Amino acid sequence: MTYYGGGLKASNHRVNDIETSPSLPLVSVIVPNYKHERYLGTRLRTIAQQEYQRVEIILLDDASPDNSREILRNFASSCEKVTALQTNEANTGLPIQQWIKGVSLAKGDYIWIAESDDEAEPEFLTELLSMFSKHPSAGFVYCDSQVIDEKGKVISRYDYNSSHYSSRQLWKNNFCVNGKDFVINYMSYRNLIPNVSAILFKSSVLRRYLKMSSYKYCADWELYNRILLSHDIAFSQKAMNKFRKHNQTTRWHNKKSYEMELKEKFALLKSLKHDLALDSRAQNNIASSLGLIFENRHKHKKVEALCKSVSQLDKAQIETFYLFGANDIAERVIDTSIAMGITPVVIDSFKAGQTCKGIKVRAFKRYDFSPSSVVVICSLSHQNAMQKLLEQHEFEGLVLRV
Numbered sequence: 308m309t310y311y312g313g314g315l316k317a318s319n320h321r322v323n324d325i326e327t328s329p330s331l332p333l334v335s336v337i338v339p340n341y342k343h344e345r346y347l348g349t350r351l352r353t354i355a356q357q358e359y360q361r362v363e364i365i366l367l368d369d370a371s372p373d374n375s376r377e378i379l380r381n382f383a384s385s386c387e388k389v390t391a392l393q394t395n396e397a398n399t400g401l402p403i404q405q406w407i408k409g410v411s412l413a414k415g416d417y418i419w420i421a422e423s424d425d426e427a428e429p430e431f432l433t434e435l436l437s438m439f440s441k442h443p444s445a446g447f448v449y450c451d452s453q454v455i456d457e458k459g460k461v462i463s464r465y466d467y468n469s470s471h472y473s474s475r476q477l478w479k480n481n482f483c484v485n486g487k488d489f490v491i492n493y494m495s496y497r498n499l500i501p502n503v504s505a506i507l508f509k510s511s512v513l514r515r516y517l518k519m520s521s522y523k524y525c526a527d528w529e530l531y532n533r534i535l536l537s538h539d540i541a542f543s544q545k546a547m548n549k550f551r552k553h554n555q556t557t558r559w560h561n562k563k564s565y566e567m568e569l570k571e572k573f574a575l576l577k578s579l580k581h582d583l584a585l586d587s588r589a590q591n592n593i594a595s596s597l598g599l600i601f602e603n604r605h606k607h608k609k610v611e612a613l614c615k616s617v618s619q620l621d622k623a624q625i626e627t628f629y630l631f632g633a634n635d636i637a638e639r640v641i642d643t644s645i646a647m648g649i650t651p652v653v654i655d656s657f658k659a660g661q662t663c664k665g666i667k668v669r670a671f672k673r674y675d676f677s678p679s680s681v682v683v684i685c686s687l688s689h690q691n692a693m694q695k696l697l698e699q700h701e702f703e704g705l706v707l708r709v
Contacts, residue, residue: 334362334432335415335510339405340423341398344373346551349459350423351382359432363390365412367405370398375423390414403519403526406503410510410517418508425504426459426549435507438541442483446512446538447531451478451546452501456665457553463661464546465501471595472496482542486535494535495579495592496599498528505548512538524564525571532579565607573600603687609709610636614643616707617683622647625681629654631671631693632685633663636709640683641666651683673700680704 336354340347354364366379366389376394383389391412399405406420417439419432431450438448452465467478473492477484493499500506516533520526576593583589617640628644630637633655641664644651652675653663659670669675676682681704682697684690690708697706 328361331361332416332436333414334359334417334419334436334507335409335413336362336364337367337406337409337413337418337420338364338379338423339367339369339402339409339420340371340375340379341369341402341405342371342373342375343423344371344375344378345457346424347375347378349426350421351378351386353427353429354421355386355388356429357427357432358429359436360388362388362432363413363415364388365390365409366392367409368392368394369405370395401520401523401526403517403522403530407517407519410513413510416510418510418513420503420506420508422502422504424551424553425502426455426551427504428545428547428549430545431547432507434543434545434547438481438483438543439507439509442539442541444539445483445509445541446486446516446534447506447508448541448543449500449506450543450548452505452548452550453546454501455549455551457551459549459551460665461549462552462663462665463658465550466658467499468657469496471592471599478542478544481544483539486538486540489540490532490535490579491583491586491589491592494528494532495576495589496596498525498531500527500531501548501550503527504550522571522575524568525575528572529575529578532575536582562607562611569600569604573597576600606687606709609687610639613683613707613709614640617643618647620647620681622649624679625649626677626679627652627675627681629675629680629682630663630685631655631682631697632689633658633661633668634685636685636687637683638664640685671696676700676702676704678703681707683707684709 364386366383368376368379379392383392393408409420410418421427435448435450439445454462454465456462468475512534517530520529522529576597580590580593628649628651630640630651630653633653637653641651651666653666653668654671655668656670658668661668682702684693684706686693687709694706
């Protein structure tokens with residue numbers, strides 16, 4: 308189904324004349340939606356309330372079984388900036404396919420793929436367009452992200468830390484760097500773009516490199532690498548994207564999807580290794596990254612076994628339940644403990660003050676522990692060092708490990 312807007316009511320958001328001047332670049336905002344009825348209204352509102360208003364809005368729905376299409380139709384009928392609304396009769400199952408459709412409809416100089424469950428600050432487009440004017444060599448620019456929960460509450464800033472990167476300080480400031488170097492030094496280990504909602508693309512660049520992919524979970528990572536091997540990348544340290552974390556954005560609950568993502572990562576890195584065959588730095592980093600994936604290939608199975616052990620604990624015998632490490636493993640254990648009626652204490656000195664699944668993270672303190680406490684070490688690569696730290700502090704309670 309296709310609907311084209313036109314002659315619709317203007318947005319209530321007040322803008323200056325300069326922001327809608329025909330001499331300014333047009334931004335195409337593509338909103339691909341699937342089953343995000345709960346978040347869609349807020350997302351559309353944060354698009355309509357952008358400071359920069361020379362935009363066209365393209366709405367897509369991939370056969371959502373909820374009330375999403377009605378929300379999209381209502382928005383299209385009340386916003387004159389909507390130029391198209393397309394809904395699928397059957398779900399494609401591949402987000403990249405929706406991106407391609409949206410780009411084919413776009414007329415803008417720049418493209419923002421605004422995923423339907425995220426949010427953005429009003430200055431998002433203004434700031435990223437400004438970054439493009441300063442760094443015209445960039446194929447795309449992106450900003451820092453805040454991670455939010457189902458209710459829109461900020462959980463944390465996006466975590467870029469890793470001991471494997473050539474620099475852990477890169478994201479502390481704005482930057483524009485060589486794209487190939489960024490792939491070799493950072494993207495060879497992990498997709499360092501929180502999600503596509505944080506990006507503003509040059510339309511000409513995205514049209515050139517966006518292709519259909521067999522990947523369900525890593526198609527975005529593959530696209531970014533493809534662009535960056537030929538273009539610079541620019542970053543704004545202002546956290547203007549709000550990346551929502553909820554059940555549909557995690558694959559811990561589904562072993563099949565977790566394993567599929569792992570296989571996709573392995574295939575993607577093998578392909579990248581081939582593309583950068585003449586670069587010794589790339590070969591070393593990619594080999595290291597592949598090794599990490601191989602080491603963690605049973606992570607899902609191990610974490611599920613850990614959660615089973617937690618579920619078998621006698622709640623009455625636990626004085627305090629600690630999770631040592633604030634990460635995805637801790638999030639999975641939190642789900643298990645909350646279901647048991649136990650609210651854990653999350654300790655992680657590097658992330659103290661942040662939240663993990665809505666629980667404020669505390670720094671490690673020796674005097675916290677008692678013999679009737681239980682500590683769950685939420686790490687694979689650092690669990691021996693974490694166990695040793697507990698032993699140094701003479702902890703005598705029960706310790707569970709992945």
